[in-house]
Amino acid sequence: MIRAGRAARAGRAGQYLALLGYLVFLAFPFVWLLSTAVKPARELGSLHPSWIPRDPTFANFRQAFAEQPLLQAAANSLLVAVSAALICVVIATPVAYALARHRTRLSTAATGWVVVSQAFPFVLVIIPLFLILRNLRLINTLSGLIMVYVVWALPFAIWMLVGFVRAVPRELEEAAAVDGAGRARVLFSVVAPLIAPGAAATALFAFITAWNEFFFALVLLKTPEKQTLPVVLTHFLGAEGVADLGPLAAAAFLATIPSLVIFAVIQKRITGGMAEGAVKA
Amino acid sequence: MTSVSTAPPSREPGEPRKPGDPGEPGERPPARPRRTGGRPRGKILDHGAWFLVLPALIPILVLSVGPLLYGISLAFTDSQAGRTTPTQWIGTLNFRDLLHDTLFWDSFGIGLLWAVGVTVPQFLLALGLALLLNQELRFRRFARALAIIPWAMPEVVVGIMWRLVYNADAGILNETIRDLGLGDGRDWLTGLATALPAVIVVGVWAGMPQTTVALLAGLQNTRRELHEAAALDGAGAWRRFRTVTWPALRPVALAITALNFIWNVNAFALVYVLTAGGPGGRTRLPMLFAYEEAFRYGQFGYAAAMSCVMVAVISVLLALYLVGRLGGGDDQ
Incomplete structure (x- = not known):
C-alpha cells in the first residue's frame, strides 16, 4: 500500500x-x-544576450515605426480583417440555417465542400485566383483580398454556425411561422438574435484568420501602401537580415497583440466548437 | 398549410436528425413529438433554401470552385506572365517536362520529409500534452490557456520569433549552448545539415495547439467508468491506455493527423520567413517552388502542372493512409 x-x-x-x-x-x-x-x-x-534586458528601452518600437509604414499596414489589416469577418458571417448565417434545418441534396454538397475545403490545395488555387482578380482589375486592391478572405473563412464559419443554429429550439421558429412570419422574418427576428453570441465568436475567428494571413496577401498586394501587416513585417528581414533585430521583434510583437487578445476572449467557444466537430468526425 | 400540426410518425427522407441519433447539446428530449412533421411546405422550403444559400454560393463558385478547375486546365497550357501571344493548349507537355525536372523532385522529397517530419512528432507530443491536461492536475486551466497561444499567432510572427531564437549571435539557443559549455553553437538556419531539422521543429511547435485541443476533446469523450473498472481489474496505465483510451480516441486521432498532414503540405509562410527555401534549396518546399515558378519566373502553366502533381500525389497518399487505418481498425 x-x-x-x-x-x-x-x-x-x-x-x-x-x-x-x-x-x-x-x-x-x-x-x-x-x-x-x-x-x-x-x-x-553583444555576444552574450541575456533573458532579461539589463537596460530595457522602447527605442525599438519607435524605430520600427520609422523604418516601415506600420501604421498604414495596420490600418490595411484592420480594414481587411473587419470587412472579411462581417461579410463572412452575414453570408454564412443563412447558409448555416439552411444546412441545419433542411437536408437537401444541396446541403449534402455544401457539407462535402466544407470538408474538402479544409484540405484545399492553395498552390492550385492561387495562380488562377491571381489571373481572375487581374481580369477583374482587383489585383493590388484591398477589396480583392477581402473577397478572397471571405471565401477562405466561409467553411469554418458555416461549420461553427450550423452548430449554433441546431441549438435553437425549433418550436420558437414554428410558433413564429404559425403566426404568419415568412422565412426571412423567422431567420432575422427569431434565429439571428439567439445565435448572436455564437455569430460574434465566429466573426472574431474570421477576423483572426484574415489578420494573420500571409500567402494570399503576398501574392495579391504589390505596392507597400496597400500591403497588410504580415507582408510588411517581412520587409524588416530585408537582404541583410541580421541588422535590425530590435525593431523586427518590436513590430512582430505589436502585430500579435490583436490576435492574442481576441483569441483569449473566444478561446472557450473555439475549442468547444472544435471539440464537437472533432468528436463527430 | 392546414396540416402543420399533424405529426405523422414517419419522417420524410430529408429529415435532418434521425430518431436514433444520440442527443447532441440543444437537442430536445425525444418525448415531445416533432411538429414540423410531414411538412406540406417542404417544396417551398427548398426554394427558400436556395435563396439562403445563394449569397455564399456565388462567391464560392467564382473564387473557389472556379479557380480550382481553372487551375487544373492551366496545367495543360503554356500560360506565362506578361506575354503578348495568346496562350495555347500544349497537352501534357508540362507534365512530361516535370518528369525530368530533378529540382522539382528534390523539392518534392523535401516536402514529404517536412510533412511527415512535422506531422508525426506533432501528434505524439500533442497526445502527451493532451493526456496531461486531461489529468486532475493543478494549474491545468492556466496550462491549457498558455498551450494554445501559438495557435493565435500570425505565422509570419512565429517565423520571425524563431529566427530570433536561432540567430547565430543574438539567439538564445546558441547562448544556452555556450552557457552549458557545449561549444559555440552554429548558424542553424543557414547550415546545410541543420536547416531542415530546425525548420521542422518550428513546424511542430506551431501546429501543436490545434492537435492538442482536438485530442483533448477526444479524451474527454472517453468513458471514465471504463477506466476505473479497468484500474480495479489491475490493468496498468499502459494497458488502460491501449484498451480503453485509444479505441475511443482513434477516430479523432485519425482525423487530426490527416488534417495536419494536409495543412503541413500547404505550409508556406513559416518556411518563407525562416529560410526562404535556403540554404541551397535544402528547405525549398514544393509550395515555395511553385510560388517562385509562378510569381518570380512567371511560368503559370508549369507551376499549375506542379501543383496538380502535388495535389494528386498527396491525395493518393492520404487515401492509402485513411483506408489502411480504417481497415486496420476492423480486425481489432
Whole structure:
C-alpha cells in the first residue's frame, strides 16, 4: 500500500515535470521575442544576450515605426480583417440555417465542400485566383483580398454556425411561422438574435484568420501602401537580415497583440466548437 | 398549410436528425413529438433554401470552385506572365517536362520529409500534452490557456520569433549552448545539415495547439467508468491506455493527423520567413517552388502542372493512409 502510494506520488511529480517541460517549450520563443523587443541595440550586438534586458528601452518600437509604414499596414489589416469577418458571417448565417434545418441534396454538397475545403490545395488555387482578380482589375486592391478572405473563412464559419443554429429550439421558429412570419422574418427576428453570441465568436475567428494571413496577401498586394501587416513585417528581414533585430521583434510583437487578445476572449467557444466537430468526425 | 400540426410518425427522407441519433447539446428530449412533421411546405422550403444559400454560393463558385478547375486546365497550357501571344493548349507537355525536372523532385522529397517530419512528432507530443491536461492536475486551466497561444499567432510572427531564437549571435539557443559549455553553437538556419531539422521543429511547435485541443476533446469523450473498472481489474496505465483510451480516441486521432498532414503540405509562410527555401534549396518546399515558378519566373502553366502533381500525389497518399487505418481498425 505504502509503496503504491509512493509510486503514485512519484508519478504525479513526473506529470508536473512533464507539463512544465511542455509549457517551457511552448512559451520560451514568445518570451524571447518580448525580451529582444525591449533590448537596446548595444545589448543585441553583444555576444552574450541575456533573458532579461539589463537596460530595457522602447527605442525599438519607435524605430520600427520609422523604418516601415506600420501604421498604414495596420490600418490595411484592420480594414481587411473587419470587412472579411462581417461579410463572412452575414453570408454564412443563412447558409448555416439552411444546412441545419433542411437536408437537401444541396446541403449534402455544401457539407462535402466544407470538408474538402479544409484540405484545399492553395498552390492550385492561387495562380488562377491571381489571373481572375487581374481580369477583374482587383489585383493590388484591398477589396480583392477581402473577397478572397471571405471565401477562405466561409467553411469554418458555416461549420461553427450550423452548430449554433441546431441549438435553437425549433418550436420558437414554428410558433413564429404559425403566426404568419415568412422565412426571412423567422431567420432575422427569431434565429439571428439567439445565435448572436455564437455569430460574434465566429466573426472574431474570421477576423483572426484574415489578420494573420500571409500567402494570399503576398501574392495579391504589390505596392507597400496597400500591403497588410504580415507582408510588411517581412520587409524588416530585408537582404541583410541580421541588422535590425530590435525593431523586427518590436513590430512582430505589436502585430500579435490583436490576435492574442481576441483569441483569449473566444478561446472557450473555439475549442468547444472544435471539440464537437472533432468528436463527430 | 392546414396540416402543420399533424405529426405523422414517419419522417420524410430529408429529415435532418434521425430518431436514433444520440442527443447532441440543444437537442430536445425525444418525448415531445416533432411538429414540423410531414411538412406540406417542404417544396417551398427548398426554394427558400436556395435563396439562403445563394449569397455564399456565388462567391464560392467564382473564387473557389472556379479557380480550382481553372487551375487544373492551366496545367495543360503554356500560360506565362506578361506575354503578348495568346496562350495555347500544349497537352501534357508540362507534365512530361516535370518528369525530368530533378529540382522539382528534390523539392518534392523535401516536402514529404517536412510533412511527415512535422506531422508525426506533432501528434505524439500533442497526445502527451493532451493526456496531461486531461489529468486532475493543478494549474491545468492556466496550462491549457498558455498551450494554445501559438495557435493565435500570425505565422509570419512565429517565423520571425524563431529566427530570433536561432540567430547565430543574438539567439538564445546558441547562448544556452555556450552557457552549458557545449561549444559555440552554429548558424542553424543557414547550415546545410541543420536547416531542415530546425525548420521542422518550428513546424511542430506551431501546429501543436490545434492537435492538442482536438485530442483533448477526444479524451474527454472517453468513458471514465471504463477506466476505473479497468484500474480495479489491475490493468496498468499502459494497458488502460491501449484498451480503453485509444479505441475511443482513434477516430479523432485519425482525423487530426490527416488534417495536419494536409495543412503541413500547404505550409508556406513559416518556411518563407525562416529560410526562404535556403540554404541551397535544402528547405525549398514544393509550395515555395511553385510560388517562385509562378510569381518570380512567371511560368503559370508549369507551376499549375506542379501543383496538380502535388495535389494528386498527396491525395493518393492520404487515401492509402485513411483506408489502411480504417481497415486496420476492423480486425481489432
